[in-house]
Amino acid sequence: MSTHEQFLAKLEALGVGAVKERIATNQYPNEFRNVAQGWVEQKEGAASAEELFLALQAHRDAQWANRIAIVAVVITAILLILAMFKWLCVSMLNVA
DSSP: OOHHHHHHHHHHHHOHHHHHHHHHTTOSOHHHHHHHHHHHHHHHHHHHHHHHHHHHHHHHHHHHHHHHHHHHHHHHHHHHHHHHHHHHHHHHHHHO
C-alpha cells in the first residue's frame, strides 16, 4: 500500500469533520493538505448529491400523496352527492 493510499485510508477512518479540523489547524504538511482538502470536497460533494436525490424523492412522494388526497376528496364528494340524491328521492316518495 502506497503512502498516498495509506493517507486516504487514514482520512476515511477520521471522517470529514476531523479532517476539516486538522486542515484548519495546519496539522498536515503542504503536500498532504491539498490531498486532504480534495478528499473533503469530494466527500461533501457526494453528500450534497445524496441530499439532493433524497429531496427530489421526497418531492415526488409528496406529489403522489397530493394526487391520492385529491382522488379521495373527489370520491367523497361523489358519495355525498349520491347520498343527498338518495335522501331527496326517499323524501319525495314519502311526501307522495
